[in-house]
Amino acid sequence: MRARIPAGAVKARIPAGSCGLGTGDRAATRNRAPRWGATAAAALAGLAALAALVVLPAPEAHAATARLPAAESSGYRYWSFWQRQENGSWSYATEGPATQRPEDGDVLGFRFALSEDSDQADKPRGAVGFAAACDGTKAGKESKRVAVRIDFGTRADAPGGESGDPPAARTGCARIPESGTAADALAKVASPLRYNADALLCAIDGYPAKGCGEQAEGSGGSGKNDGEGDGGQGDGEGSADTGGRSADGEADGGQGDGASTAAGVAAGAAAVAILGAAALWQARRRKR
Incomplete structure (x- = not known):
């Protein structure tokens, strides 16, 4: 753990004798500082992961867009x-x-x-x-x-x-x-x-x-040498149905993306609050 938090950074944040601590207390403080640094690093890593969740789009929206049919030609x-x-x-x-x-x-x-x-x-x-x-x-x-x-x-x-x-x-x-x-x-x-x-x-x-x-x-024409008019009509109706399903799927995907983003923001805010409370607790312990 000490290799991840440089000794100089810890000493700059908690200088020796700043609160009238004894030698044993300073040693205990130095032992606690790395643990607090590890906690902060873990919290920051969690925040980075949450930020990635917020930024990344939901895959359902892309899947719905891929199902959109091309416009029928004349x-x-x-x-x-x-x-x-x-x-x-x-x-x-x-x-x-x-x-x-x-x-x-x-x-x-x-x-x-x-x-x-x-x-x-x-x-x-x-x-x-x-x-x-x-x-x-x-x-x-x-x-x-x-x-x-x-x-x-x-x-x-x-x-x-x-x-x-x-x-x-x-x-x-x-x-x-x-x-x-x-x-x-x-x-x-x-x-x-x-x-x-x-x-x-x-x-x-x-x-x-x-x-x-x-x-x-x-x-789109008969499309077949021996095709009948009913077949062409059936193709037209099928395209319309597919288009409707694609539109619904895209709307659902968009709502899912918004919900995922909101959840990520809320989780990030909670993590920031926890990190702030931990920092306040640590500052109070230093003053004692």
Whole structure:
């Protein structure tokens, strides 16, 4: 214990002969001083621990915040344009059908769906091959053949006002001039086509009957090729419930944090009072 409380510090606080003590009394005082110093050190260590409890936040508040769901994004209903690769996969077209010029033997795809962006857009469904699609179409001079897959999407993708299921997906073969575009190939296999003032493709074969690339607020899309509208609604309700639980959990965590802080402050004040009383008692003993 004496190694923790330097002798010089004790002598400065309790000088020899200051109260007319005898040699034996001074020896006893020196023996008691280290014990008082140890008590003070222990009390200060306890205060430091209590201060740490007061400063540290309650973990429940952080856990509640982590459960907060991200805001649900909006989607758009539109016809997306795709190109089939040699390995059979679909690739989102990097340019519109009015300027894209396919080569002889290419396979193009059009899919109506509710999507947030090109990364999450639904691809055309079904097995598609150029040989099967254009088997009965002969190649002509200064022309090219292009297979076109048209997928009208699912009921969940359909805009308001459309009744029943969308038309079935189908594949056609278009023979167009060598300089023809993807839009020319689509016009050969599907009619009528509807465009808006900005040349955006709005409808194929009259589907959908109205609208053009509308934004669907608060909807994340069907998310599945064969999904139904009920599934999307269920996801929305689930997100709302989760959000409510997260908000309640965060409020509870905040109250717990406040109670913990108040308890730490009260305990610290009590420790300070005890330390002060001990110091007063020690001072009185010195005067005797």
